[in-house]
Amino acid sequence: MLxxxxxxxxxxxxxxxxxxxxxxxxxxxxxxxxxxxRLYGQKAQERLTFIRHxxxxxxxxxxxxxxxxLSDRPDQSCAAADAIASAQLAAVEARIxxxxxLKAELERMLVQCxxxxxxxxxxxxxxxxHAKCHADHAHAxxxxxxxx
Amino acid sequence: MLxxxxxxxxxxxxxxxxxxxxxxxxxxxxxxxxxxxRLYGQKAQERLTFIRHxxxxxxxxxxxxxxxxLSDRPDQSCAAADAIASAQLAAVEARIxxxxxLKAELERMLVQCxxxxxxxxxxxxxxxxHAKCHADHAHAxxxxxxxx
DNA sequence: CCTTGCACCTCTAGTTACTAGAGAGATTAC
DNA sequence: GTAATCTCTCTAGTAACTAGAGGTGCAAGG
Numbered sequence: 001m002l003x004x005x006x007x008x009x010x011x012x013x014x015x016x017x018x019x020x021x022x023x024x025x026x027x028x029x030x031x032x033x034x035x036x037x038r039l040y041g042q043k044a045q046e047r048l049t050f051i052r053h054x055x056x057x058x059x060x061x062x063x064x065x066x067x068x069x070l071s072d073r074p075d076q077s078c079a080a081a082d083a084i085a086s087a088q089l090a091a092v093e094a095r096i097x098x099x100x101x102l103k104a105e106l107e108r109m110l111v112q113c114x115x116x117x118x119x120x121x122x123x124x125x126x127x128x129x130h131a132k133c134h135a136d137h138a139h140a141x142x143x144x145x146x147x148x
Numbered sequence: 149m150l151x152x153x154x155x156x157x158x159x160x161x162x163x164x165x166x167x168x169x170x171x172x173x174x175x176x177x178x179x180x181x182x183x184x185x186r187l188y189g190q191k192a193q194e195r196l197t198f199i200r201h202x203x204x205x206x207x208x209x210x211x212x213x214x215x216x217x218l219s220d221r222p223d224q225s226c227a228a229a230d231a232i233a234s235a236q237l238a239a240v241e242a243r244i245x246x247x248x249x250l251k252a253e254l255e256r257m258l259v260q261c262x263x264x265x266x267x268x269x270x271x272x273x274x275x276x277x278h279a280k281c282h283a284d285h286a287h288a289x290x291x292x293x294x295x296x
Numbered sequence: 297c298c299t300t301g302c303a304c305c306t307c308t309a310g311t312t313a314c315t316a317g318a319g320a321g322a323t324t325a326c
Numbered sequence: 327g328t329a330a331t332c333t334c335t336c337t338a339g340t341a342a343c344t345a346g347a348g349g350t351g352c353a354a355g356g
Binding site for chain 2 (some may be wrong): 331
């Protein structure tokens with residue numbers, strides 16, 4: 001039985017994050033020692049490692065919740081797991097496309113900036129008047145989702 | 149003078165978002181009508197448009213705050229604006245690199261999934277045991293920042 | 297046996313950039 | 327005049343944690 005700190009080291013997930021996962025029901029409530037400290041066995045460690053890997057692949061916690069409940073029923077078809085992973089792939093591809101467009105525009109802005117004075121700065125100018133950029137994504141309707 | 153709804157349409161930023169920008173000091177406090185409704189002039193519209201374009205390029209609000217204060221001093225060197233845009237470009241490039249790696253791994257997972265039963269599903273398997281993937285990014289230390 | 301010090305406990309609040317909703321007042325259109 | 331639409335403030339919620347306060351458990355050294 002591992003304490004939360006050992007589990008944290010073993011799975012590569014920070015201690016408060018583990019408690020958070022328990023709070024939102026991604027991990028079952030841990031057993032407790034006589035002194036009320038959490039204790040974890042092999043299963044919890046595997047589950048947590050699964051979660052970490054899925055997070056590294058960018059799956060949102062809700063998708064991970066679904067994947068976990070799928071993995072609890074090994075005799076079912078894996079079509080559902082496939083669908084979740086495909087959706088994630090599509091989301092990643094969409095984000096890449098978006099970011100590549102942003103990159104191009106940022107580069108254009110920077111190349112055009114003569115390094116002079118604010119009044120002549122293309123960076124500021126382009127931001128102030130989008131007509132001055134090539135914006136194929138102009139007036140997209142909603143703002144960016146490239147957070148991070 | 150525009151009411152908040154007209155400004156919203158003109159600048160392509162939602163009404164609650166405009167109020168939010170005022171609250172956090174990105175926009176100055178608006179003038180008010182006799183009935184306490186916000187009124188905006190040309191300057192506010194330009195400033196808001198600037199903010200929207202910068203957001204579309206993925207700049208975080210803090211960076212935008214800096215860019216706005218730069219644009220208020222048109223006689224200064226534009227090195228600072230350049231630096232902010234360069235940092236943004238670097239951030240975008242880093243995110244692209246990260247996402248491309250994720251995409252490759254997701255594709256590998258999906259290709260290997262025979263479409264059978266959970267017990268044999270590569271998706272679940274790879275997530276449960278990362279040794280089974282090619283992970284050059286394994287044990288990156290911190291979890292993903294690809295939110296969205 | 298006692299103390300030092302680290303690990304653990306709970307709880308609250310903060311992060312980013314908004315979005316949603318309640319309940320009430322202002323304006324505009326007919 | 328009244329109905330519809332806008333606007334107002336305020337609170338709370340989103341994703342996925344992170345940080346901090348204030349208090350307890352436990353193992354090892356002296």
